[in-house]
Amino acid sequence: MSSLRAFSAPGKALLAGGYLVLDPQYRSYVVALSSRMHCVVDKQSDNGQDWFTVTIRSAQFDNDEWKYTICKHSSYEIVEVNGKVNPFAKKAVEVLVNYCQPDPRETEELLLEVFSDPGYHSVGESTLKKNGHKQFRFHSSTITKVPKTGLGSSAGLVTVLTTSLLSVFQPELDVTSPRYQRIIHNLSQIAHCQAQGKVGSGFDVAAAVFGSIIYQRFDPKLIEDLPAENPSLYSAALVDLVDSTDWNFTHENVTLPPGIRVIMGDVSSGSETTKLVAKVKAWYQQNYPKSLDVYENINRGNLAFINGIEKLTLLSSNSPASYQETLDKLDVGADLSESAEIDQLRKAVIQIRGNLQLITGESGADIEPSVQTELLDCCVELNGVITGVVPGAGGYDAIALIITEKADISGQTSGKKDFSAVTWLDLHQENTGIAEESPSHYRNLQ
Numbered sequence: 001m002s003s004l005r006a007f008s009a010p011g012k013a014l015l016a017g018g019y020l021v022l023d024p025q026y027r028s029y030v031v032a033l034s035s036r037m038h039c040v041v042d043k044q045s046d047n048g049q050d051w052f053t054v055t056i057r058s059a060q061f062d063n064d065e066w067k068y069t070i071c072k073h074s075s076y077e078i079v080e081v082n083g084k085v086n087p088f089a090k091k092a093v094e095v096l097v098n099y100c101q102p103d104p105r106e107t108e109e110l111l112l113e114v115f116s117d118p119g120y121h122s123v124g125e126s127t128l129k130k131n132g133h134k135q136f137r138f139h140s141s142t143i144t145k146v147p148k149t150g151l152g153s154s155a156g157l158v159t160v161l162t163t164s165l166l167s168v169f170q171p172e173l174d175v176t177s178p179r180y181q182r183i184i185h186n187l188s189q190i191a192h193c194q195a196q197g198k199v200g201s202g203f204d205v206a207a208a209v210f211g212s213i214i215y216q217r218f219d220p221k222l223i224e225d226l227p228a229e230n231p232s233l234y235s236a237a238l239v240d241l242v243d244s245t246d247w248n249f250t251h252e253n254v255t256l257p258p259g260i261r262v263i264m265g266d267v268s269s270g271s272e273t274t275k276l277v278a279k280v281k282a283w284y285q286q287n288y289p290k291s292l293d294v295y296e297n298i299n300r301g302n303l304a305f306i307n308g309i310e311k312l313t314l315l316s317s318n319s320p321a322s323y324q325e326t327l328d329k330l331d332v333g334a335d336l337s338e339s340a341e342i343d344q345l346r347k348a349v350i351q352i353r354g355n356l357q358l359i360t361g362e363s364g365a366d367i368e369p370s371v372q373t374e375l376l377d378c379c380v381e382l383n384g385v386i387t388g389v390v391p392g393a394g395g396y397d398a399i400a401l402i403i404t405e406k407a408d409i410s411g412q413t414s415g416k417k418d419f420s421a422v423t424w425l426d427l428h429q430e431n432t433g434i435a436e437e438s439p440s441h442y443r444n445l446q
């Protein structure tokens, strides 16, 4: 017997709040993107044994596959049968199984097929396969060898695997229900945090579940305090943390003002967030309290950025004509120093970038390396561009520009030396977080 369901979750760009968001006191602004991670889950027949298997297949990456056997003695044991490593996949399975506590003798074999939209990875030599509904790029290398663009593939992966597995053990699951969103969020955060070595703020997982948000993190101790080394207590503590604990974090839905969109430019490199975070943390400790001043300066810039976006949205509804005039001026590259909102946004980003450049120089963490500074400085001169940042941890991940709907960035940059390193990704901001999909939309990709 076969029973299919499918889910997808968006990628993200952290437009304001990088590094500071690791501390619960600071607010950040995250946009969810149209590039999404997908999973189709299929239940196959029960094998009649006292264990069951969860197979996670990622055909786009040289037919990658991870096959976990799950058995239960005093606690759950999860083993990858071929010794293949994918910490995010394994933790998603481990956390979910400990939460749902299935009886392995009564659980069917599960197959989870993962698909990731083209934006997550550099195009390279990949082949595009499509059907009438979806299109995905197929690469000839394993997932860890394909350069990523930094859209949060691991957070999307954990979120769709968690949702898909939860739908097997709780078939009534409805991803539009706030209760289920909270459960999916909490489970995915725990799995992602454990797999990532407890480094991240969780903004990427929160965006994968809730969509575009102003995010302030939960107290990291919530996850750190789980009795991971004590299997007999782990499942109960996990259930309590997921179902009955107030995580006390902010995920306030936001949307960009009308007529404004985000575009991202891949520089075919990618960055290792964990290494950057380690360097910035070391710099922060060594330079305290001057580092606190730098953070406070960045935070003022972040808050001015968030407020500037809100003001533009207000202007669009209170004075549509003058708002349209502002967009029109942006499109022709006219002087906008008279526009208080655009001026505020641009100054906020200059303040943020200046301080991130300072940390880059002092910490050795390539947050805004000089090639990215040069690229961004060229980008902000283009018609239709409001401003641009290295999102998130920065480095060589894709850059993000905030532009007008009409701006023709490809046209203005094509064939120009200053932009030769950048490939504009085919994506846009989209507010939707976790969503249910139709399993048939993933069949017959050619």
Ligand SMILES: Nc1ncnc2c1ncn2[C@@H]1O[C@H](COP(=O)(O)OP(=O)(O)OP(=O)(O)O)[C@@H](O)[C@H]1O
Residues within 6 Å of the ligand: 058, 086, 087, 088, 089, 114, 115, 116, 143, 144, 148, 149, 150, 151, 152, 153, 154, 155, 157, 204, 271, 273, 397
């Ligand atoms: N399509 C996929 N199939 C299987 N595993 C995936 C897939 N996409 C991502 N992963 C897992 O996530 C890992 C990449 O996670 P990582 O946190 O380094 O990157 P990211 O989340 O895309 O980027 P960033 O953290 O910069 O936003 C991969 O090595 C793999 O373990």
Ligand SMILES: C[C@@](O)(CCOP(=O)(O)O)CC(=O)O
Residues within 6 Å of the ligand: 014, 017, 018, 019, 020, 021, 022, 150, 152, 199, 200, 201, 202, 203, 204, 273, 277, 391, 392, 393, 394, 397
């Ligand atoms: C540096 C940090 O604040 C942002 C990381 O962003 P990204 O995953 O590289 O897009 C870390 C985090 O918040 O998880």
